[in-house]
Amino acid sequence: QLMSKQIFEITVFPGDGIGIEITPACLALIQAAIDKVGGLKLNFTSFEAGANYYQQHGVALPEQAMEHAKNSDATLLACMGMPSIRYPDGREIAPQLELRETLDLFAGVRPVKTLPGIPLPLEDARGKQLDFVLIRESTEGLFASRESFSINGSGSEEFATDTQKISRKGCERLFEFAFSLAKQRKGLGYKGEVTCVDKANVLGSFYYMRQIFDEVAANHPSLAASHIYVDAAALQLVRQPWQFDVMVTENMFGDILSDLGAGLMGGMGMAPSADIGERHAVFQPCHGSAPDIIGQGKANPTAMFMSAAMMLNWLGLQHQNSAIQQAGRFIDKAIELAYASGEILPYELGGSDGTEAITNKVFSSL
Amino acid sequence: QLMSKQIFEITVFPGDGIGIEITPACLALIQAAIDKVGGLKLNFTSFEAGANYYQQHGVALPEQAMEHAKNSDATLLACMGMPSIRYPDGREIAPQLELRETLDLFAGVRPVKTLPGIPLPLEDARGKQLDFVLIRESTEGLFASRESFSINGSGSEEFATDTQKISRKGCERLFEFAFSLAKQRKGLGYKGEVTCVDKANVLGSFYYMRQIFDEVAANHPSLAASHIYVDAAALQLVRQPWQFDVMVTENMFGDILSDLGAGLMGGMGMAPSADIGERHAVFQPCHGSAPDIIGQGKANPTAMFMSAAMMLNWLGLQHQNSAIQQAGRFIDKAIELAYASGEILPYELGGSDGTEAITNKVFSSL
Ligand SMILES: CC(C)[C@H](C(=O)O)[C@@H](O)C(=O)O
Ligand SMILES: CC(C)[C@H](C(=O)O)[C@@H](O)C(=O)O
Numbered sequence: 101q102l103m104s105k106q107i108f109e110i111t112v113f114p115g116d117g118i119g120i121e122i123t124p125a126c127l128a129l130i131q132a133a134i135d136k137v138g139g140l141k142l143n144f145t146s147f148e149a150g151a152n153y154y155q156q157h158g159v160a161l162p163e164q165a166m167e168h169a170k171n172s173d174a175t176l177l178a179c180m181g182m183p184s185i186r187y188p189d190g191r192e193i194a195p196q197l198e199l200r201e202t203l204d205l206f207a208g209v210r211p212v213k214t215l216p217g218i219p220l221p222l223e224d225a226r227g228k229q230l231d232f233v234l235i236r237e238s239t240e241g242l243f244a245s246r247e248s249f250s251i252n253g254s255g256s257e258e259f260a261t262d263t264q265k266i267s268r269k270g271c272e273r274l275f276e277f278a279f280s281l282a283k284q285r286k287g288l289g290y291k292g293e294v295t296c297v298d299k300a301n302v303l304g305s306f307y308y309m310r311q312i313f314d315e316v317a318a319n320h321p322s323l324a325a326s327h328i329y330v331d332a333a334a335l336q337l338v339r340q341p342w343q344f345d346v347m348v349t350e351n352m353f354g355d356i357l358s359d360l361g362a363g364l365m366g367g368m369g370m371a372p373s374a375d376i377g378e379r380h381a382v383f384q385p386c387h388g389s390a391p392d393i394i395g396q397g398k399a400n401p402t403a404m405f406m407s408a409a410m411m412l413n414w415l416g417l418q419h420q421n422s423a424i425q426q427a428g429r430f431i432d433k434a435i436e437l438a439y440a441s442g443e444i445l446p447y448e449l450g451g452s453d454g455t456e457a458i459t460n461k462v463f464s465s466l
Numbered sequence: 467q468l469m470s471k472q473i474f475e476i477t478v479f480p481g482d483g484i485g486i487e488i489t490p491a492c493l494a495l496i497q498a499a500i501d502k503v504g505g506l507k508l509n510f511t512s513f514e515a516g517a518n519y520y521q522q523h524g525v526a527l528p529e530q531a532m533e534h535a536k537n538s539d540a541t542l543l544a545c546m547g548m549p550s551i552r553y554p555d556g557r558e559i560a561p562q563l564e565l566r567e568t569l570d571l572f573a574g575v576r577p578v579k580t581l582p583g584i585p586l587p588l589e590d591a592r593g594k595q596l597d598f599v600l601i602r603e604s605t606e607g608l609f610a611s612r613e614s615f616s617i618n619g620s621g622s623e624e625f626a627t628d629t630q631k632i633s634r635k636g637c638e639r640l641f642e643f644a645f646s647l648a649k650q651r652k653g654l655g656y657k658g659e660v661t662c663v664d665k666a667n668v669l670g671s672f673y674y675m676r677q678i679f680d681e682v683a684a685n686h687p688s689l690a691a692s693h694i695y696v697d698a699a700a701l702q703l704v705r706q707p708w709q710f711d712v713m714v715t716e717n718m719f720g721d722i723l724s725d726l727g728a729g730l731m732g733g734m735g736m737a738p739s740a741d742i743g744e745r746h747a748v749f750q751p752c753h754g755s756a757p758d759i760i761g762q763g764k765a766n767p768t769a770m771f772m773s774a775a776m777m778l779n780w781l782g783l784q785h786q787n788s789a790i791q792q793a794g795r796f797i798d799k800a801i802e803l804a805y806a807s808g809e810i811l812p813y814e815l816g817g818s819d820g821t822e823a824i825t826n827k828v829f830s831s832l
Pocket of ligand 1: 668
């Protein structure tokens with residue numbers, strides 16, 4: 101038997117704003133977790149990219165960084181973009197979208213898993229113990245129109261269009277991913293159900309998507325498959341989100357519903373994400389660069405820590421290396437213990453703990 | 467001075483499923499409210515339309531009914547559609563969409579106003595007293611693609627598209643409507659703020675929409691104007707929905723966010739809506755035909771009652787007739803008193819009251 105891979109190349113993008121503040125803490129935490137396991141080495145190579153980089157160099161993500169990402173084992177990204185810095189056409193600088201498309205990271209994995217000790221919005225006790233996953237298609241859908249929208253007609257007849265694209269290939273791989281995740285989860289005691297979120301009652305492209313979902317579902321008879329319209333899904337996520345196991349949807353819908361899910365977890369500071377393709381994956385917190393709190397030490401590093409744990413877990417699955425998965429579990433456990441202690445509460449949730457205090461508490465819980 | 471109009475022609479669509487069960491109660495309630503005011507006459511003309519009608523006649527909404535709606539003062543619709551009855555291309559029967567488009571009802575008004583005595587999902591006390599309005603554009607956006615989507619390519623390269631259309635004219639009238647509603651509300655003590663919900667950071671058509679919003683906002687300097695990205699809006703609607711006054715957005719986004727709003731009010735059974743154009747308007751509860759509870763007496767008529775109150779209020783504003791507005795206020799007040807009594811709770815909210823019990827309690831509170 102071959103020895104499993106022990107050295108991993110990680111591309112790192114601290115990005116903009118608070119990204120610069122939370123990245124060092126996150127890299128140190130990863131290092132501590134793999135040291136605890138032993139026998140592993142992660143080489144981190146950091147690149148500048150994002151809105152500030154664009155302002156200085158006229159490109160948002162240097163080609164060399166993209167190449168490095170392509171050839172590395174995984175990418176860890178903090179946050180990119182600044183509302184005040186934009187492309188000439190008005191769009192914000194968001195090279196994380198280019199990464200998703202260029203590296204073909206079709207499965208945007210957005211876990212909705214609540215932590216103890218965090219104030220959560222829903223009153224029902226079941227809303228304090230959520231544990232489901234939303235999968236957002238991340239290479240097509242309405243976002244595919246990003247650079248090709250057009251303005252037509254003129255004067256009072258003028259209109260702008262954007263075109264949503266949903267492909268057979270994009271759907272097949274997305275749904276296979278969702279069912280395989282549901283299967284893994286079923287092994288861990290979850291329900292084993294995939295729910296396709298669409299608007300098949302009104303729009304042809306979603307009816308198309310739903311049909312492909314049904315085809316893929318038929319290949320997984322041991323798992324449950326269900327449909328829900330996107331409007332009903334938004335309502336159910338407020339009323340009974342505990343009913344879901346694995347949800348899967350189009351890019352734009354996934355963007356909306358995953359932020360709703362982040363709200364259920366206590367906000368963007370607590371929401372990790374992964375964008376996963378066949379060979380590569382990018383891990384990043386859901387939050388942005390938070391220009392309003394830059395330099396104040398208030399940035400919450402938790403979502404980036406959780407994203408790092410997802411990265412270690414994914415590397416372990418990808419390379420059949422249970423040691424690196426173990427390091428990921430150590431980080432998850434440390435975060436959970438840190439919050440369960442009741443000793444820390446992030447600023448944005450009404451507490452008075454910022455990057456340093458949260459980092460210290462998580463470290464001491466490792 | 468001319469005497470204001472006293473006789474109003476109302477087109478009624480009981481529609482499908484539970485629509486048939488709640489419509490008689492709703493018409494009787496309207497009659498009782500206008501009797502209480504005195505001096506008014508509403509002529510109701512009912513038409514069959516919807517999924518069952520389509521199954522029998524091959525058309526979802528007869529031309530004659532559309533003509534009647536066009537020429538009447540307002541339309542009251544219960545619910546239409548049945549998951550099991552579809553057009554050949556797979557879409558559900560939803561002639562309410564044709565009504566919106568044919569009658570050019572561009573402003574979908576979806577109030578999010580909570581009632582006492584109803585179990586609500588948010589823990590925060592402010593979440594029990596919500597009172598804001600979401601305006602959904604209802605004639606274009608992604609929905610405009612409804613009958614013109616296409617499948618392109620073939621085999622593994624096959625893909626489906628739908629095209630979102632956002633027009634200058636559609637935006638201008640929509641935003642004017644939103645600001646004029648905010649102005650009215652400001653007069654009643656609300657904040658006087660319009661929030662445009664878009665995805666201008668990524669999609670050109672939304673950046674286009676936002677620019678027109680800013681132009682229209684500049685014409686209303688006494689009102690506040692703000693922007694929020696749709697994903698952040700979904701999050702804020704879960705975390706701090708009380709921050710909003712008037713929200714305005716594209717058709718598809720509005721469909722999603724208004725159901726989220728309905729969730730905050732206790733579900734579809736408590737959520738009214740109006741689709742308003744220059745000359746005509748359609749009023750209908752947000753819920754569907756609920757095939758699972760047909761014939762059991764469990765249907766909750768509250769949202770249709772609230773929609774009827776919105777109709778009377780709109781007729782009053784449109785025709786400068788304060789008497790008919792008063793009738794609308796009577797209905798609203800009766801609903802509020804009925805629920806505040808704590809004596810009724812609809813089935814879908816864990817209670818044991820259906821159409822009859824709720825109707826009786828509202829009548830006795832009139
Ligand atoms: C920053 C933005 C372009 C991005 C998106 O819309 O995908 C973000 O909202 C996300 O969810 O990752
Ligand atoms: C029934 C359906 C076509 C409709 C819509 O999507 O507009 C409904 O969800 C609504 O919100 O009025």
